Amino acid sequence: MELSPSAHLDTFARDHLPPAGQWPGLLFDLPELRYPDRLNCGHELLDRTIDRFGPGRPVFRTGCGDLWTYGELRDRVDRIAHVLTSRLGVVPGNRVLLRGPTTPWLAACWLAVMKAGAVAVTVLAQQRARELATMCRIASVGHALCDARSLDDLVAADVPGLRITSYGGDSPGDLLRLAQDAPPEPYPAVATAADDVALIAFTSGTTGRPKGCMHFHRDVLAVADTFSARVLRPEPDDVFAGSPPLGFTFGLGGLVIFPMRAGASSLLLEQAGPAHLLPAIGEHGVSVLFTAPTAYRVMLNDPRAPELGSLRRCVSAGENLPAATWREWLERTGLRIINGIGATELLHIFISAADESIRPGRTGVPVPGWQARVVDRGGVPVPDGEPGLLAVRGPVGCRYLTDRRQLEYVRDGWNLTGDTYVRDPDGYFRYVARADDMIVSAGYNIAGPEVEEALMHHPDVAEAAVIGREDGLRGQIVVAYVVLREGVPRGDGTAAALTEAVKARLTPYKCPREFVFLDALPRTPTGKLQRFLLRTRE
Known part of the structure; x- marks a missing residue:
């Protein structure tokens, strides 16, 4: 597929796209997916929405009661964009890392990066220095906008050449202070190509090495114009809320x-x-909720359930939604949870169903604009009712940033998500399991080898193996099998010390919830770890 002329002066992102022959097939069958060659998603989401609805509508609310209108947001976004380009030297195509808790200011920074034609690399506020350094290296990040409360780990990452600008603090060079002094004139969005890279979202594979997923400006709009418009069907008066941070594409x-x-x-x-x-x-009249099955299960056990009266739409993704949870939520609230499966590689949800089309225990059917099938290891479709690998394609596809795993994820023009599914004769798709060693806990993907590596940095650890154990609340929990060095006592004190050691290196949700101390790990005669024996033990 031939790309449009890029607006990027820094061409790193386009230069590091996979070869055209490794791309998945793309579908633009729906009329709304036929975007013009020049397209800036920040302009579309902000300026064009104001053109349709006016500047006075609310856009962001906070738990403290603050409310931003679309007009106020545009003024702040445009001022930040002026600072990025005039004061900080950001040019179209530069990668800008965004880090901080979920706030309107973080969202404003993302929109400003979009309008400036740069590439957003949004990460979690919880991620540690080592993880941040790796992502900055892979994406060749030169600029960072960071909430002042989240600076420590980013500074500790010690990324060569990284220019960090904090916001929300009291330093003279604080981004928000600079924005106050920026020109009040509107910032004209850079006329990016629809297929210029807009964001790089990182995910971890089974090896623990993060993969950068590159998505275009048109991709950002395509997920809104398929799943959101055709399945979720939001209304202008809706108030959205949810648990996933902005560092996740969910x-x-x-x-x-x-x-x-x-x-x-x-x-x-x-x-x-x-x-x-x-x-x-x-308190805030939320009508559309995005969260994981774990959160729905926890809320079901909370006596405050009557406070859910404002809800009209509930979306679940990140892990499989059990039919029992779906039915209990319906009985308690009268609401049918919209189940879905998405992937960072494909930006958002691509199989789902809503309202009377929902079938408990089934993920759903392909979202309009998408296709899905179940195939064997060779890519051949399997008969309905038989398990196989889920393969999908649509208007968005996997494009890893310089990663040989592109050849594993994309085969014969289809994206293989790494999930085992069954397609029922009526066209509904049913989740079976992950096809790899990924642990999925409370909607978070956790690579066991990455946790093992963090454990091995502790001087008391001789060997470590990490697997997932089935859990009724979280889906799975992380369990670490550890062989300690001679003389180190087994017990709660050592487990606590290992927990703190992992937390110092990795995001806290990746930490093991249980430690099992063994004399030796099961291995083959050639020394390969036999994880399946640990799973059998579980």
Whole structure:
């Protein structure tokens, strides 16, 4: 597929796209997916939405009661974009890392990066220095906008040449202070190509080495114009909220892209676990909720369930939604959870169903604009009712940033998600399991080898193996099998020390929830670890 002339002066992202022969097939059958050659998603989501609905509508709300209108957001976004290009030297195509809790200012920074024609690399506020350094190296990041409360690990990452600008603090060079002094004139969005890279989203594979997924400006709109428009069907008066942070594409779509495409608003919560979501729903009149099955199960056990009266749409993704959870939520609230499967590689949800089309225990059917099938290891479709690998294609496809795993994810023009599925004769898709060693806990993907590597840095650890154990609340929990060095005592004290050691190197949700101490790990005669024996033990 021939690309349009790029607006990027820094051509790193386009230069590092996979070869054209390794791309998946793309589908643009729906009329709304036939985008013009020049397209800036920041302009479309902000300026064009204001053209349709006016500047006075609410766009972002906070748990503290702050409210931003679309007009106020545009003024702040444009000022930040002026600072990026005039003061900080950002040019189209530069990678700009964005880090901080979920706030309107983080969303404004993302939109400013879009309008400036740069490439957003949004990461989690929880990620540690080692993880940040790796992502900055892979994406060749030169600039970072970071919440002042999240600076420590980014500074500790010690990325060569990285220019860090904080926001929300009291330093003279704080981004928000610079924005106050920026020109008040509107910032004309860079006329990026529809297929210029807009963002690089990182995910971890089974090896633990993060993969950068490159998505175009048109991709950002395509997920809104397929799943959101055709399945979720938001209304301008909706108030969105959810647990996923903006560093995950699940959160970026559900809390920024989808509501803004519809002229709606979002409640952006810095703390968005079930204990915080539940009261916030009633207090702020949330009508559209995005979270994982774990959170729905926790909220079902909370006596404050009557506070859910404002909800009209509930979306679940990140892990499989059990039929029992779906039915209990319906009985308690009268609401049918919209189940879905998405992937960072494909930006958002591509199989789902809503309303009367929902079938408990089934993920759904391909979202309009997408196709799906179940294939064997050779890519040949298997008969309905037989398990195989899920293969999908649509208007968005996997494009890894200089990663040989592109050849594993994309085969014969289809994206292989790494999930085992069954297609029923009526066309509905049923989740079976992950096809690899990935641990999926409370909607988070956790690579066992990455946790093992963190454990092996502790001087008391001789060997380590990490697997997932089935868990009724979280889907799976991380369990570490550890062989300690001679003389180190087995017990709670050592387990606590290892937990803190992992937390110092990795995002806290990756930490083992249980340690099992062994004399030796099961291995083949050639020394290869036999994880399947540990799973059998579980």
